[in-house]
Amino acid sequence: MRFKTIHEVLAWTGSFHQHLAEEYQRLSSGEPRERLRLLLQYLADHERALQQALAAYCNGTHDGALETWYDAAPDVPLPTPPGTLLEATQADAIMMLVQSALTFHDTVIELYSKLAAIAPNETIREIFENLCALENHEKLRLVRATTAMEDC
Numbered sequence: 001m002r003f004k005t006i007h008e009v010l011a012w013t014g015s016f017h018q019h020l021a022e023e024y025q026r027l028s029s030g031e032p033r034e035r036l037r038l039l040l041q042y043l044a045d046h047e048r049a050l051q052q053a054l055a056a057y058c059n060g061t062h063d064g065a066l067e068t069w070y071d072a073a074p075d076v077p078l079p080t081p082p083g084t085l086l087e088a089t090q091a092d093a094i095m096m097l098v099q100s101a102l103t104f105h106d107t108v109i110e111l112y113s114k115l116a117a118i119a120p121n122e123t124i125r126e127i128f129e130n131l132c133a134l135e136n137h138e139k140l141r142l143v144r145a146t147t148a149m150e151d152c
Contacts, residue, residue: 004070017047065123112132
């Protein structure tokens with residue numbers, strides 16, 4: 001994956017979150033098992049919230065920083081959610097589904113970390129460090145919520 005501007009990196013990440021939300025929603029709509037359906041709906045809402053947070057971040061004031069060009073952004077492999085999610089729902093493995101969701105977060109965190117490490121200036125580094133912190137916070141929130149769901 002090669003990006004041109006920071007805005008394009010964030011657009012890709014937003015699309016990734018949107019794609020996951022759609023997959024979770026699609027799987028939840030046909031899921032007869034209540035706990036699994038509730039988890040899938042929670043994950044869909046979680047991904048939509050991340051996508052909206054990114055959109056709001058992009059619309060914030062960054063003094064043109066989002067138009068900064070990266071000559072060679074690192075390649076980060078995109079996980080393939082449909083197969084992984086389908087296997088998890090068919091096996092009724094809630095923890096497997098949660099682990100997949102955490103892997104998706106880790107993919108985005110890895111991308112942001114790599115981009116922060118090669119940032120051309122302090123402002124850009126801070127943008128990616130802040131986004132990394134957001135993803136880590138949301139990952140922890142997901143763990144807490146799904147752990148509470150397991151306790152029920």
